[in-house]
Amino acid sequence: MKYVKIIGLLAVATAALMVFAGSASADTFTSPTGTVYTGEIVADAEGHAVLDNPIAKIECASSVKGKVEEHGAGKVVKGNISALSFTGCTNQWHVTVEAAGTLSVNNEGASTSVFSSGATVEATRFGVTCRYATNNTKVGGWTNSATDSSHATIHITASVPLHSGSFLCGEGATTWTGGYTVIQPVPLIVHNT
DSSP states (O other): OHHHHHHHHHHHHHHHHHHHHHTOOEEEEESSTTSBOOSEEEEEESSOEEEEETTEEEEEEEEEEEEOOBOEETOOEEEEEEEEEEESOGGGOEEEEEEOOEEEEEEOSSOEEEEEESOEEEEEETTEEEEEEOSSEEEEEEEOOSSTTSOOEEEEEEEEOEEEEOGGGOSSOEEEEEEEEEEESSSOEEEEO
8 A cells, every 4th residue: 555655646746747847948039029030149249348357457349149049948049159259458458259159048037147158268468368268157147128129138247267378367257247239130039938
Protein backbone atom coordinates (compact mmCIF):
# COMPACT_ATOMS: atom_id res chain seq x y z
CA MET A 1 0.00 0.00 0.00
CA LYS A 2 2.85 2.35 0.87
CA TYR A 3 4.47 1.78 -2.54
CA VAL A 4 1.18 2.42 -4.36
CA LYS A 5 0.93 5.85 -2.65
CA ILE A 6 4.54 6.70 -3.59
CA ILE A 7 3.96 5.66 -7.22
CA GLY A 8 0.73 7.70 -7.23
CA LEU A 9 2.58 10.79 -5.92
CA LEU A 10 5.32 10.32 -8.53
CA ALA A 11 2.70 10.14 -11.28
CA VAL A 12 1.08 13.38 -10.09
CA ALA A 13 4.46 15.12 -9.87
CA THR A 14 5.42 13.92 -13.38
CA ALA A 15 2.11 15.15 -14.82
CA ALA A 16 2.62 18.56 -13.18
CA LEU A 17 6.15 18.84 -14.64
CA MET A 18 4.87 17.91 -18.11
CA VAL A 19 2.20 20.64 -17.95
CA PHE A 20 4.84 23.17 -16.85
CA ALA A 21 7.25 22.12 -19.63
CA GLY A 22 4.47 22.31 -22.20
CA SER A 23 3.71 25.89 -21.23
CA ALA A 24 7.29 27.19 -21.55
CA SER A 25 7.40 30.87 -22.31
CA ALA A 26 8.57 32.31 -25.60
CA ASP A 27 10.33 35.62 -26.21
CA THR A 28 9.82 37.30 -29.58
CA PHE A 29 10.25 40.76 -31.09
CA THR A 30 7.38 42.35 -32.97
CA SER A 31 7.47 45.15 -35.53
CA PRO A 32 5.01 46.42 -36.60
CA THR A 33 2.78 45.63 -33.64
CA GLY A 34 1.56 42.04 -33.80
CA THR A 35 4.06 40.90 -36.48
CA VAL A 36 7.04 38.75 -35.45
CA TYR A 37 10.29 40.52 -36.38
CA THR A 38 13.51 38.63 -37.16
CA GLY A 39 15.37 41.24 -39.21
CA GLU A 40 18.23 43.61 -38.51
CA ILE A 41 18.21 45.88 -35.43
CA VAL A 42 20.27 49.10 -35.34
CA ALA A 43 20.80 51.26 -32.22
CA ASP A 44 22.81 54.45 -31.63
CA ALA A 45 24.05 55.78 -28.29
CA GLU A 46 22.13 58.71 -26.85
CA GLY A 47 24.98 61.16 -26.36
CA HIS A 48 27.99 59.14 -25.24
CA ALA A 49 28.64 55.59 -24.14
CA VAL A 50 30.90 55.79 -21.09
CA LEU A 51 33.66 53.33 -20.19
CA ASP A 52 34.92 54.12 -16.70
CA ASN A 53 37.99 52.06 -15.83
CA PRO A 54 40.45 52.53 -12.91
CA ILE A 55 42.66 54.96 -14.88
CA ALA A 56 40.20 56.96 -17.01
CA LYS A 57 36.64 57.86 -17.84
CA ILE A 58 36.30 57.35 -21.60
CA GLU A 59 33.30 58.83 -23.44
CA CYS A 60 32.60 57.77 -27.03
CA ALA A 61 29.93 57.89 -29.71
CA SER A 62 28.72 54.32 -30.16
CA SER A 63 26.44 52.19 -32.30
CA VAL A 64 25.43 48.54 -32.49
CA LYS A 65 23.85 46.43 -35.22
CA GLY A 66 22.70 42.82 -35.25
CA LYS A 67 20.07 40.41 -36.54
CA VAL A 68 17.58 38.29 -34.61
CA GLU A 69 18.70 34.68 -35.00
CA GLU A 70 16.98 32.87 -32.12
CA HIS A 71 13.56 33.34 -30.52
CA GLY A 72 10.48 31.39 -29.64
CA ALA A 73 9.40 28.65 -27.25
CA GLY A 74 11.71 28.32 -24.27
CA LYS A 75 14.25 30.79 -25.71
CA VAL A 76 15.28 34.38 -25.22
CA VAL A 77 15.62 36.67 -28.24
CA LYS A 78 19.26 36.42 -29.35
CA GLY A 79 21.49 37.38 -32.25
CA ASN A 80 25.07 37.90 -33.39
CA ILE A 81 26.29 41.49 -33.41
CA SER A 82 27.48 42.35 -36.92
CA ALA A 83 28.80 45.81 -35.97
CA LEU A 84 29.75 47.46 -32.67
CA SER A 85 31.71 50.70 -32.65
CA PHE A 86 33.09 53.30 -30.23
CA THR A 87 34.29 56.44 -32.06
CA GLY A 88 35.43 59.98 -31.28
CA CYS A 89 36.51 59.01 -27.78
CA THR A 90 37.64 61.62 -25.25
CA ASN A 91 41.20 62.27 -24.01
CA GLN A 92 42.87 60.60 -27.00
CA TRP A 93 41.61 57.12 -26.11
CA HIS A 94 41.03 54.67 -28.97
CA VAL A 95 38.42 52.01 -28.34
CA THR A 96 38.32 49.12 -30.78
CA VAL A 97 36.11 46.06 -30.88
CA GLU A 98 38.11 42.85 -31.32
CA ALA A 99 34.97 40.67 -31.23
CA ALA A 100 31.36 41.89 -31.22
CA GLY A 101 29.82 38.73 -29.73
CA THR A 102 26.10 38.23 -29.21
CA LEU A 103 23.29 40.10 -27.46
CA SER A 104 20.23 38.50 -25.93
CA VAL A 105 17.08 40.10 -24.58
CA ASN A 106 15.15 38.26 -21.87
CA ASN A 107 11.64 39.46 -21.05
CA GLU A 108 11.09 38.50 -17.41
CA GLY A 109 7.59 39.93 -17.10
CA ALA A 110 8.12 42.91 -14.80
CA SER A 111 11.52 43.71 -16.35
CA THR A 112 13.56 42.92 -19.44
CA SER A 113 17.31 42.27 -19.25
CA VAL A 114 20.00 42.50 -21.94
CA PHE A 115 23.04 40.16 -21.88
CA SER A 116 26.30 40.12 -23.89
CA SER A 117 28.56 37.15 -24.59
CA GLY A 118 31.76 36.84 -26.58
CA ALA A 119 32.46 40.57 -26.96
CA THR A 120 36.03 41.83 -26.48
CA VAL A 121 36.69 45.58 -26.40
CA GLU A 122 40.14 47.18 -26.23
CA ALA A 123 40.85 50.69 -24.92
CA THR A 124 44.29 52.12 -25.81
CA ARG A 125 46.08 55.40 -25.00
CA PHE A 126 49.82 56.22 -25.05
CA GLY A 127 50.82 52.54 -25.13
CA VAL A 128 48.48 51.49 -22.30
CA THR A 129 46.03 48.80 -23.42
CA CYS A 130 43.07 47.49 -21.42
CA ARG A 131 40.93 44.63 -22.83
CA TYR A 132 37.49 43.77 -21.48
CA ALA A 133 35.37 40.74 -22.36
CA THR A 134 31.80 39.62 -21.78
CA ASN A 135 30.62 36.13 -20.90
CA ASN A 136 26.85 36.04 -20.40
CA THR A 137 27.31 39.45 -18.77
CA LYS A 138 24.17 41.37 -17.88
CA VAL A 139 24.74 44.73 -19.56
CA GLY A 140 21.46 46.44 -18.79
CA GLY A 141 17.75 46.62 -19.41
CA TRP A 142 15.26 47.21 -22.21
CA THR A 143 12.30 49.54 -22.69
CA ASN A 144 9.80 48.69 -25.44
CA SER A 145 8.45 51.24 -27.91
CA ALA A 146 5.48 52.94 -26.22
CA THR A 147 3.65 53.68 -29.48
CA ASP A 148 3.90 52.67 -33.13
CA SER A 149 6.07 55.72 -33.81
CA SER A 150 8.35 55.62 -30.74
CA HIS A 151 11.75 54.00 -30.31
CA ALA A 152 12.78 51.13 -28.05
CA THR A 153 15.75 51.82 -25.74
CA ILE A 154 18.62 49.72 -24.38
CA HIS A 155 19.75 51.01 -20.95
CA ILE A 156 23.40 50.06 -20.37
CA THR A 157 24.56 49.70 -16.76
CA ALA A 158 27.26 47.04 -16.95
CA SER A 159 30.34 45.89 -15.11
CA VAL A 160 32.54 44.29 -17.79
CA PRO A 161 35.39 42.08 -16.52
CA LEU A 162 39.02 42.83 -17.38
CA HIS A 163 40.31 40.29 -19.90
CA SER A 164 43.96 41.34 -20.22
CA GLY A 165 46.26 44.32 -20.60
CA SER A 166 48.52 46.67 -18.68
CA PHE A 167 48.87 46.52 -14.90
CA LEU A 168 47.65 50.13 -14.97
CA CYS A 169 44.20 48.83 -15.93
CA GLY A 170 43.78 47.41 -12.44
CA GLU A 171 42.31 44.00 -11.78
CA GLY A 172 38.64 44.80 -11.68
CA ALA A 173 35.93 45.45 -14.19
CA THR A 174 35.18 48.64 -16.07
CA THR A 175 31.71 50.15 -15.94
CA TRP A 176 29.88 50.68 -19.23
CA THR A 177 26.94 53.07 -19.06
CA GLY A 178 24.71 54.85 -21.52
CA GLY A 179 21.47 54.61 -23.42
CA TYR A 180 21.06 53.26 -26.95
CA THR A 181 18.03 54.26 -29.03
CA VAL A 182 16.81 51.62 -31.50
CA ILE A 183 16.57 53.46 -34.81
CA GLN A 184 15.63 50.41 -36.89
CA PRO A 185 12.95 49.07 -36.76
CA VAL A 186 10.39 51.42 -35.25
CA PRO A 187 8.47 50.33 -33.25
CA LEU A 188 10.18 47.34 -31.58
CA ILE A 189 8.63 45.37 -28.75
CA VAL A 190 9.87 42.25 -26.99
CA HIS A 191 7.05 39.94 -25.86
CA ASN A 192 6.98 37.04 -23.44
CA THR A 193 4.14 34.71 -24.36
